[in-house]
Amino acid sequence: MAALRREIKEELGVQVVTVDPEPLIRIRDAAADLHLGIWVVRRWTGTPVNRCAEEHDELRWVSQHDLPALELAHPSYAALLAGLLSPWAAPEPDGVALTDLVE
Numbered sequence: 024m025a026a027l028r029r030e031i032k033e034e035l036g037v038q039v040v041t042v043d044p045e046p047l048i049r050i051r052d053a054a055a056d057l058h059l060g061i062w063v064v065r066r067w068t069g070t071p072v073n074r075c076a077e078e079h080d081e082l083r084w085v086s087q088h089d090l091p092a093l094e095l096a097h098p099s100y101a102a103l104l105a106g107l108l109s110p111w112a113a114p115e116p117d118g119v120a121l122t123d124l125v126e
Contacts, residue, residue, distance in 0.1 A: 027062055035082070037069035047107075050097055061103065 028039045046060035073082040085093065087108040090101045 031064065031067075034073075034075045034078070035071045036074050037067040037071050039064055040066040040068060048099075048103060050099060052097070057097070059097065061100075063107065 024042070024044075027042065031037060031039050042065065043063045046062050048061045050057065050059040050061070052058075071082060073079050087105055090105055090108075093101070095101060
């Protein structure tokens with residue numbers, strides 16, 4: 024958990040206050056040599072900014088309606104994010120922050 028908090032601070036410039044204790048999902052794609060863990064951060068302090076522009080194309084708030092048009096790093100992300108946006112009150116109106124999710 025310390026590594027997750029440190030990475031979020033380094034890449035987004037925010038301090039994690041509340042994060043779910045386990046990842047929402049783990050994705051393993053052997054063909055792409057890809058191992059991802061998707062974590063839900065519920066509260067933080069600071070304003071998220073893209074501090075690693077060489078690693079991430081962009082950081083922005085999106086609504087559930089924006090998801091189908093996004094080019095995400097993994098095909099499962101759109102459905103996963105849509106599920107998160109439905110029942111959960113996000114920090115911005117109808118939004119979720121994307122960073123590693125955008126190719």
